[in-house]
Amino acid sequence: MEKFVDMKTRFSGVHDLMKFRVTEILLISTEYDAYVLEEDGQLAEQIYHQFNDLSIPFIPRIHWVANSEEAFEELKMRTIHLIITMSRISDMSSFEVETTIHEAYPTIPIVMLSYDRLTPEMIAKIRGISCINRVFHWSGDNKVLLAIIKYIEDQQNVEADSRLGVQAILLVDDSPVYYSQILPIIYTEILTQTRCLLLHAMNVSHGLLRVRLRPKILLAETYEEAMEIIRTYRYNLLGVISDVRFPKDGALNPSSGFELAQSVGEMITNFPFLLQSEELENAEKAKSLNLHFLNKNSPNLLHDLRTYILENYGFGSFVFKYPDGRVIAEASDITNLERIIRDLPDESLYYHASNYHFSRWFRARAEVEVADKLRFVDPKEFGSISDMRNYILKVLNDYFLKYQSGLILDFEGLSKKDMENAFIKLGTGSLGGKARGIAFMNSMIAKSRLADKYEDIKVKVPRSFVIGSDVFERFIEENNLYSFIACCPKEEEIAQKFTESFLPATAQVNLRLLTQYIKCPLAVRSSSILEDSRVLPFAGIYHTYVVPNSHEDPEVRFKQLSDAVKLVYASVFYAAPVQYAKNADIRIQEEKMAVLIQELVGERYGDLYYPAISGVAQSYNFYPYNPMKPEEGTVSLALGLGKAIVEGERVYRFSPAHPKLNPLISSPDEYLKKSQNAFYAVNLKASADITLRADEDYIYEKLPISQANKDQSLEYIGSTYSAENDCIFDTVYQPGPKLVTFAPILKYNRLPLTQIINDLLSLGMKSFGANVEIEFAVNIPKDKSKPKEFNFLQIRPMVIGREALQVNLDEPRESWCFSQRTIGNRFFQSIHDIIFVNPETFQLQDSVQIASEIGELNNLLFKEGRRCILIGFGRMGTSDRWLGIPLSWEQMSQALIIVEVDRKDLRPEPSLGSHFFHNLTATNMGYFHIQYDNEDQGKVDWDWLLNQPVLQQTKYVKLVRRDEAFEAKIDGRSFKGIIYK
Template identity: 80%
Template sequence: MNRFGDMKARFSGIHDLMKFRVTEILLISTAYDAYVLEEDGMLIEQIYHHFNDLSIPFIPRIHWVADGEDAWEELKLRPIHLIITMSRISDMSSFEVETKIHEAYPNIPIVMLSYDRLTPEIIARIRAISCIDRVFHWSGDNKVLVAIIKYIEDKQNVEADSKLGVQAILLVDDSPAYYSQILPTIYTEILTQTRYLVLHAMNIKHGLLRVRLRPKILLAETYEEAMEIISKYRHNLLGIISDVRFPKNGVLHPQAGIELNKIVRENIPDLPFLLQSEEAENAAKAEALRLDFLNKNSPKLLQNIRTYILENYGFGSFVFKYPDGRVIDKATDITNLERIIRDLPDASLYYHAKKNDFSRWFRARAEVEVADRLRFVDTENVSSAADIRAYILKVLNGYFQKYQSGLVLAFEGLSKKDMENAFIKLGTGSLGGKARGVAFMNGMIAKAQLADKYEDMKIKVPRSFVIGSDAFEKFIEENKLYSFLATGPTEAEIAQKFTASPLPAGTKENLLVLTQYIKCPLAVRSSSILEDSRILPFAGIYNTYVVPNCHADPEIRVKQLEDAVKLVYASVFYAAPVQYAKNADIRIEEEKMAVLIQELVGEHYGDYYYPAISGVAQSYNFYPYDPLKPEDGIVSLALGLGKAIVEGERVYRFSPAYPKLNPLVSGPKEYLEKSQHAFYAINFKDSADITLRADEDYIYKKLLISQAHKDQSLEYIGSTYSVENDCIYDNIYQQGPKLVTFAPILKYNRLPLRQIIKDLLGLGKQSFGTDVEIEFAVNIPKDKSKPKEFNFLQIRPMVVGREAFEVNMDEPEAFWCFSHHTIGNGSYQNIHDIIFVDPADFNLQNSVQIANEIGELNQVLIREGRRCILVGFGRMGTADRWLGIPLTWEQMSRAMIIVEVDLKNLRPEPSLGSHFFHNLTATGMGYFHIQYDNQAAGMLDWEWLLNQPVLQQTKFVKLVRRQEPFRAKIDGRSFKGIIYK
C-alpha cells in the first residue's frame, strides 16, 4: 500500500495524524502532592522541554483541584483531555469522585498515580474499579508524567494513525511499578530518535511529519489484551517487550510470555521479541528458544533496554555487521546507508536482509513505503547477493528521486547525494515570488509525472537553492544599511557599500558549503516577495548575476557568490525598482528579497558556456495573425542564453499550435536578415578571477552565429541560406551562411519541444488559474550518451487584462493616433503630456543618446508627479540599439501609454518575450503599435503632434503639454485603440 507515495499524501497528511492531543490535564490531589509534582519534580519544566524542542505547539496545561467539588467546576469551564488522580490507597472511598466523573464524562481517561507500595492485592482492588484506565507508580522521577501523557495520546490515536502506517511497540507487563519505569525509558529513546530525525528532515513539513509518525507505545497487562493488539496491529509492530508471567484467562500464568512468543513467531517470524523476567530460570528457557532476554533484577536493566531498542528497532545509526557480530561500518543517514550498501560484503548484506534490518531501520524513520518494499526481499529464492543488492539500491534510488522531486528541502544536514535534482532552501523566511513559482512547478512536474514522459528528453528544474528573505532583513539590520540609504546614495555607492558589508554568519556558512558541493556556473537571481506576483511581476527590474564558480581557491569561489547575493540585495534600492514601485503605489520599504541560486544550464565550448536553446513561452498571444488565435500562445526561442529574448533582441517566434508556420517575411533573404545574428554566452576566459560589478555584463560575451557553427551546436536548431538559389535548406550541411530557424525541431520533430511547452503551459495555466509565461533552457550535451534536458527556469502569471469590460470605440471625436495592434483595456484620462522622438532627427546611431534624453524629460515628470504618452521608433526597451530605443525602466517610468512606430527601414517584431513588455502589460499601461505603410491597421498624425505646444526639448526629444487632457481608449476584445485629439 502506497501510504505516502505522492507529495500530497506525504505532507498534506500531517494534519490527519495524532488528532487527539492532551492539552488540558485535571490533577486531583492534596495540595502537598501537587507541590511535590510541581516544585520538587519541576513538572512544567520537564513537560515544556520534552514538547518544545520537537516544535510541538500543544504543550499540556495542568489544572489542580483538591476535591470533587472543584473538579466539577473545572470540568464545566473547559474541555479536559486527561484526569490524573493521586488518591491514597488507604482511602479507597475517595474513588467515589472519580466514579461519578467517569459516569458523567465516560470519554475522559482517568489515570491513577500513586507513590504507595503497590502489592498484587492492592493492584487487583484498583483494577476492579472500572473508572480507572491505568495505575502508575510515582517514584519521584517526573518523566513518568510525560510517559502518561504520551501513552494516553498513543492509545487514543493508534487506531486511526495505524492506517497511515504509524508503527508501534507493544509492552506486555502487569506490574505498575515496572512499566512506570520502562515506559519513560522507551519514550526517552523514541523522542531522542524523533529529535534526530527532525534535525535530518528535508524541510519543516517533513520534520513535523516525522514527529507525528513517531512510533507509539501500547501497553497490555494480560495475555488477552496483548493478543488483541497483536491481531489488530500486526503490520504496524516494531517489536514486543514482554514479561514472562502475567495474567491469562483471569489468573497469573507463569509461562504466558513464552506462549505469546510462540503465537507471534508463527505469524510474524521476523518481529523482534524481548523476554524479561525476575525469575532467573527463565533466562535458560529464552536461550533455548533463541530469544533475547533481560533480567529485571539487573542493576543495568534500563541501560540494557536502551541498548536493545537501538540495536533491534532501527533507532540510531545502522550498524553493518558480519554474521559473527564483527562491525564493518555505520550509516548515520540514508545517504550513507546507500553508499555503504554498494560495497558491502555479500555475507553482511545477506545477513541484514534476512533479518529484515533494512526494512526495520526505514520503518523507524517513518519511511513506511520504503520499509514495505524492503520487507519483501526474498532471501531464500534470490539467486545471488548481487540481485539483493541491486533491488535494495533500486528502492533507495526511487526514494531519493521521490523526495527530491517536487519538494523544497532544508539545506542544513544535506549531503551531496541529497542535492541532486532538488530544490533546497537555505535559512528561513519567504522564498520570494520567483523561487516560489519555480518550487511550485517543480512539485507539479513531479506530481504530473512529466519528468520522464518523453523518451528523447528529460524535463527537470536545474538544481536550485534559495536564501530565504529573513537573511535579507538580517543583512540590512546588522549592517545598519537603512540609515545609509536615507542619505540618498548613488547606485554605484549602494553597490559598493553592500558588497563591503558582511552577510549574516549563517548565510555565509551555507554558501561556503554550497560552493564545496556544486562546481558548475551559477545564476544568482532576485526573488523578491513582490516579484512574479499575479498583479505586479517586477520582471527584469532586479538584476541577475552569473558566477563562474570555477576558481581553484574555494575562498574566491565563495567570495564571488557572496558578492552576487549582496548585489542582488543592493538592486532593491536602485532607481528602476523604486520608480516601478511608485507607479504601483507601493513603498519600496515593503519589499523583502530572497535570492534564487540556480545551476546555469549549458555546455562548455572552449572558453564559452551556453545552452543550445533558451526560450520564453506565453499561453496568450497578444498579436495573433491568421490562422493563429490568442489562446494558442506564442513562444520565443534563441540560441544561447535567454538574455537575447528578455532584452528584446532578434529571436525566433512560433505558435505551439502551428510550429511549422514560417515567420511573416517576404522571402528567404529577408528571413536571413531578420533571424538571430548573434547570441550570448558566458566568457570563461580569465573569468575565474573576475570582480563582480553592478552592471551584470562583466561575464557575458556576444558571439556571431558562425561561432556556434564552429562549436557544432547548431545541429538541432540551424539551417543554411543558399546564396545561389536564394533558398533555405533545413540543415547545416550545405554551403552558405547559417541561420537559426529551429526547423529540425519544429518541422521534423527531432526533439519533442513543442509538446513539452504545451504540457507545461497547460499545467501552469490550470494551476495558476490564469495565463502564464514560462522561461526555459534546453541542454543538448556534446556527449551523445547523456540525456537531453528541458530545464524549467521560471513561471509568472500574465496580466492579460481583456476580461474587464467592453469599451465603446464609436465616439465621433477626432483622433491623432489609432491602432488595431494594442494591449490594454479601458479608458486612460488626465494625461496632459506627450514625450516623443522628433521623426525629422531620428537615426538609430543616436538611439542610446535618445534613450538618455527621454530619461531626462521623464525626470521632469517625476518631480511634478505627472504621467505621459511616450512615442518612439522601433522596439522600445530593447537591449539592441539597432532595433529601437534601448530604454531602461527608470527612463520611461512616467509613461501611461507607449506608442511604438515602425519606419521603412525599421520594422522589428514587437518585443513579446521581453521583461520590458511584461511589466508594461502588468502595470496596466496602454500599448500601441503603428505599422509602416498600413493605415488600415494604424496611423499617427505627425503633423498635428508636431504643432502641439512644446514645454521642453532636448536635441532629439520633445515634451509637449497642453491644458486640456488627452484621452485614450483601448478595447482589449478587438485590440483596437484610439488616442483622441
C-alpha cells in the same frame, strides 16, 4: 496589589491556556493560490519553525477547495477552525459563498484575502457583512498567513486567557492594506521574543507556559471597537498602536486617534500609546500631547515601528538609562539584569521603577507573576532607594533561583547528499515569487509525471538553492543599511556599500558549502516576495548575476558568489524598482528579497558555456495572424543564453499550435537579415577571477552565429542559406551562412519541444487559474549517450482579461493616434504630458543618446509625480540599439501609454517575450504599435503633434504639456486603441 499565583499552580494550569487552536484550515482559492500559501513549503515551513521549536505538538493543516460545493463536502468530513477565501474582491458582485457557508456553520471564523487595494466603499461594504471576520490584503509576503492564524486564535482565546494574566497589544487601523503589513511585523517580534525565552526556561512546563503566555494581538477598526477592548482588557494591555483617522460614531473622524489617546490616558497612567498617520500636521499635535508618533509615509516606517515595539513593550534587551536618556548598560537575560541592578545608580533605578519599565519587561516575557509584583513598586512607599533595590532583587532571586542562562544553537550545514536535491532552501523566510513558482512547477512536474514522459529528453528543474528572505532582513539590520539607504545614495554607492558589508554568518557557511559541491556556473537571481506574483511581476526589474564558479581557489569562488548575493540585495534600492513600485502604489520598504541560485543550464564548448536553446512561452498571443488564435499562445526561441529574448533582441517567434508555419518574411534574403545574428555565452576562462560589479552585463560575451557553427551546437536548431539558389536548406551540413531557424525541431520534430511547451503551459494555466508565461532552456549534451534536458526555469502569471469594463470606440471624434495592434483594456483620462522622439531628427545610430534624453525628461515628470504618453521608433526597452531605443525601466517609468512606431527602415516585431513587454502588460499600461505604411491598421498625426505646446525639449526628444487632459481608450477585445485630440 493583585494576587500572586504560585508558580507551580501556573505550570500545572498551562493546558488551560490557548484552548482554541487553529489546526484545520479550509482554503477556497485557485490551485496556484493554494500552492503559494502552503505547498511551496513556505507556510508549512514557517508554521513548523514557529510552532515545532516552541514545543507545540501540532502544526495547522490546510485543506484546499476550488468552490463552495467542494467546501461543503470538506466541512461535512472534518472539523474546520478557520476558513480563508482568496479572490479579487473587485471582481465579486456579492459574497454568496461566504454568506452561504456562514449560515450553515456560524461559529467558524471566515477571513478574506484580497489582491486588490480596497476602496473605502468596498471596506464599508465588507464591514456590513457579518459573515466576514476580517479582510486582509495579500502583497506576496506569506507571513500574513501566519499572522491571520495567530490573530484568529488570539481573538478566540483572549477573554479566557486574560484572566490568567496574558498580555495584549491593540492595533487600531481601518486599512486592510496597512494592518496586513503591520500584524506580521508585530507577530514576528513576539514569536522571536518567545523563541528566545525558551532558551531560558527552567523546564519543559516552564517553556510551554511561556509560549502560551505570549502577548496577544487585538485589532480594532473603529473608535467604539477599540474602547470596548480597552475597557475590557485595560489591566492586560502592553500598549496601543493607533491610526489618527478612522471611524467614530459611524463616520470617518480625522481626530479619532487623539480622542482615543486622551481616553486611555485618563484610564491608565504612563501607558505606551503610539500614533501613526500619513498627515504630517498630526506630528506636532502628537508632540504637544507627549505622544509617540510615526509618519506612515516614511521610507523607514516598518523599521521605526519595529524599533518602537522593542523599546516600549519590553522586548529585546533591557536598556538601563539615566533619566536624561544616557545609556548605562544592557541586559539580555535575567542573570545580567540582576547583576546590573545591584550596582545601578540610584537615579536610574528610581527612573525605571517609577515608569514601570521592569514590570513591562517581565510582562513581555510572559513572567506575569514577577511583572505583577514589580508593577506595584512605588518608590515613594519605600523608606529609601536601597530598600527598593533590595525588594526588587529579592523578587528576582525568589523567582529565578534556578534560572538557566542562554544556550547557543548549533548550525547544521548542508551535506553533499543534500546538494543532489533539485530544490534546497538556505535560511528562513519567504522563497519569493520567482523561486516559489519554480518550486511549485517542480512539484507539479513530478505530480503529472512529465519528467520522463518523452523519450530521449528529460523534463526537469535545474538544481536550485534559495536563500530565504529573512537572511535579507538580517543582512540589512546587521550592517545598519536602513540609515544608509535613507540618505538616497547613487546606485554605484549602494553597490559598493552592500558588497563591503557582511552576510550573516550562517549564510556564509551555506555559500561556502555550495561552492565546494557545485562546480558549474551559477545564475544568482532575485526572488522578491512581489516578483512574478499576481500582485505585480517586477519582471527584469531586479538584477541577475552569472557567477563563473570556475576559479581553482575556493575563496575566490565564495567571494564571487557572496558578492552576487549582496548585489541582488542592493538592486532592491536601485532607481528602477523604486520608481516601478511607486507607480504601482507599493512601498518599496514592503519588499523582502530572497535569492535564487541556480545551475546555469548549458554545455561547455572550450572556454564558452551556453545552452543550445533558450525560450519564453506565453499561453496568450497578443498579435496572432491567420490561422493563429490568441488563446493558442506564442513562443520565442534563441540560441544561447536567454538574455537575447528577455531584452528584446532578434529571436525566433512561432505559435506552438502551428510550429511549421513560417514567419511573415517575404524572402530568404530578408530572413537572413532579420533572424538571430548573435548569441550570448559565458567565457569561463576570461571570467574565472573577475570581480563582480553592479552592471550585470559584463559577464556575458556576445558572439556571432559562426562561433556556434564552429562549436557544432547548431545541429538541432540551424539551417543554411544558399545564395546560389536563393533558398534556405533545413540543415547545417550545406555550405553557406548559417541561420537560426529551429527547423529540425519545429518542422521535423527531432525533439518534442512543442509538445513539452504545450504540456507545461496547460499545466501552468490549470494550476494558476490564469494565463501564464514560462522560461526554459534546453541542453543538448555533446556526449550522445547522455539524455537531452528540457530545463524549466521560471513561471509567472500573465495579466490578461483582468479588466471587466467594456470600452466603446465608436464615438465620432477626431483622433491623433489610432492602432489595431494594441494591448490593454482601459480608459485614460488624466494624462497631460507626451514625451516623443522627434521624427524630423531621429537617427537610429543615436538611439543610446535618445534613450538618455527620454530618461532626462522622464525624471522631470517623476519629480513632479506626473504620468505621460511615450512615443518612439522601433522597439522600446530593447537592449539591441539597432532595433529601437534601448530604454531601461527607470528611463520610462512615468509612461502610462507606450506607442511604438515603425519606419521604412525599422520594422521589428514587438518583443513579446521580453521583461519590458511583460511589465507593460502586467502593470495595466496601454500599448500601441503603429505599422509602417498601413494607415488602415494605425497612424500617428505627426503634423498635429508637432504643433502642440512644447514644455521642454532636447536634441532628439520633446515634452509636450497641455492643460486639457488627453483622452485615450483601448478595447482589449478588438485590440483597437484611440488617443483623441
